[in-house]
Amino acid sequence: MSSLLIKNGFVVTLNDNNDMLENASVYIEDDKIAEVGQIPEGKYNPDRVIDAGGNIVMPGLINAHHHLYSTFARGFSPPGEPARNFKEILERLWWKLDLALDADDVYYSALMAVMHAARAGCTTIIDHHASPSCSEGSLDLIEKAFREVGLNGCLCYEVSDRNEKGEGIAENERFIKKCKASNDDQITALFGLHALMTLSTPTLDKCSDIAHTLGAGFHVHVAEAEVDVQVTFERYQRRIMDRFLDFGIPSPQTIFVHGIHFEAREMDLLKTTDSILVNNPESNMNNGLSVTPILEMLSRGVLVGIGTDGMSSHMISQARAMYLLQRTYRRDPRVAFAEAAEILLKNNRTICDRLFTEPRGALAPGYLADVIIPEYVPFTPLNPNTFYGHLLFGLSFARVGTTVARGNVIVENGHMVGIDEEAIRAKSVERAQKLWSKIH
Numbered sequence: 377m378s379s380l381l382i383k384n385g386f387v388v389t390l391n392d393n394n395d396m397l398e399n400a401s402v403y404i405e406d407d408k409i410a411e412v413g414q415i416p417e418g419k420y421n422p423d424r425v426i427d428a429g430g431n432i433v434m435p436g437l438i439n440a441h442h443h444l445y446s447t448f449a450r451g452f453s454p455p456g457e458p459a460r461n462f463k464e465i466l467e468r469l470w471w472k473l474d475l476a477l478d479a480d481d482v483y484y485s486a487l488m489a490v491m492h493a494a495r496a497g498c499t500t501i502i503d504h505h506a507s508p509s510c511s512e513g514s515l516d517l518i519e520k521a522f523r524e525v526g527l528n529g530c531l532c533y534e535v536s537d538r539n540e541k542g543e544g545i546a547e548n549e550r551f552i553k554k555c556k557a558s559n560d561d562q563i564t565a566l567f568g569l570h571a572l573m574t575l576s577t578p579t580l581d582k583c584s585d586i587a588h589t590l591g592a593g594f595h596v597h598v599a600e601a602e603v604d605v606q607v608t609f610e611r612y613q614r615r616i617m618d619r620f621l622d623f624g625i626p627s628p629q630t631i632f633v634h635g636i637h638f639e640a641r642e643m644d645l646l647k648t649t650d651s652i653l654v655n656n657p658e659s660n661m662n663n664g665l666s667v668t669p670i671l672e673m674l675s676r677g678v679l680v681g682i683g684t685d686g687m688s689s690h691m692i693s694q695a696r697a698m699y700l701l702q703r704t705y706r707r708d709p710r711v712a713f714a715e716a717a718e719i720l721l722k723n724n725r726t727i728c729d730r731l732f733t734e735p736r737g738a739l740a741p742g743y744l745a746d747v748i749i750p751e752y753v754p755f756t757p758l759n760p761n762t763f764y765g766h767l768l769f770g771l772s773f774a775r776v777g778t779t780v781a782r783g784n785v786i787v788e789n790g791h792m793v794g795i796d797e798e799a800i801r802a803k804s805v806e807r808a809q810k811l812w813s814k815i816h
């Protein structure tokens with residue numbers, strides 16, 4: 377058994393009582409939290425002690441929608457005229473980039489992004505992957521990156537008919553079976569789908585049959601732009617949620633991403649099927665799209681989570697973007713502040729409770745030992761009434777000095793432990809250059 381004591385922290389537990397404890401400690405045994413609070417000196421004889429120096433100690437963050445494969449898009453400009461709309465963004469950038477990825481690109485792009493996440497204090501990532509030229513085994517390469525860094529992941533492959541009918545079905549099936557058989561909660565799986573606008577009826581039938589047989593939920597983009605709604609209606613005379621219902625896709629383990637162009641009735645269907653909706657505000661703004669009506673969804677009791685959609689691995693700044701966008705959209709300075717913080721800290725945790733066995737997202741005995749120490753000592757009173765202010769105005773800009781994932785110290789003094797970051801960075805530059813040269 378290994379043990380670790382984090383002492384002298386301002387411990388934000390996010391436990392059932394929302395305890396915030398100054399000069400407190402977190403004691404970890406193996407990959408679980410054993411005790412939190414004022415632990416007397418000498419009570420334990422840990423293998424290792426970390427002095428938090430009065431900084432905040434809090435649970436590792438969760439990203440509920442990411443695209444690790446988008447890492448090498450940084451700085452890349454697709455050839456030709458700039459995309460004028462969402463469909464052109466997909467056609468000119470993402471569908472060219474994902475088609476050009478080879479196995480090494482998949483691995484190194486995942487590795488870079490997972491390391492970034494670890495350094496940003498994110499310890500669980502729900503990823504959505506596409507690499508049509510090397511789909512078979514691609515999720516194993518991403519899993520390898522997660523295990524090398526030490527983070528938790530829920531992976532899937534996005535099935536789409538855009539290149540080849542049913543592309544990606546076999547990879548989802550294989551990987552879901554592998555995860556179910558392994559009985560290892562560090563990496564789990566969902567059945568990935570791109571979006572209704574690139575999925576035919578035979579493909580959806582097949583995906584639905586396999587996922588239901590395996591007992592897996594889905595992870596799919598929905599109503600991100602009007603084009604998804606229009607194409608679905610023109611081809612099938614169905615609204616988005618109705619068509620998903622036709623295939624039995626909504627469920628408590630299914631993540632619908634975006635949901636910008638939902639009718640009120642479709643929001644109600646999210647609630648009645650107890651499905652998950654994940655909002656990605658920075659991505660929506662970057663693509664010049666509209667705004668997901670998350671406050672309407674919350675008022676209906678929908679479980680709304682937050683992700684970055686490949687824009688970054690920084691979850692607190694994403695929550696900050698969420699409330700700022702909602703306030704701008706509604707022209708109301710009273711709304712969305714607490715909601716954004718709670719979506720990040722509570723709802724993303726609830727989403728993970730549905731996709732993983734081990735509880736996470738709170739510092740309490742029995743919880744997964746995912747703990748971060750941002751370099752942030754509060755200079756105004758910190759308590760449950762003020763914490764969201766510290767979160768969205770202060771912690772959003774704080775460097776994460778230490779990240780502990782599954783009981784292992786994986787980031788120390790802002791750097792990866794036991795990983796040659798410079799060698800990986802150099803390799804990534806090389807891979808990205810080759811990748812870009814393949815895209816015309």
Ligand SMILES: [Zn+2]
Nearest residue numbers: 443504633685
């Ligand atoms: Zn996405």
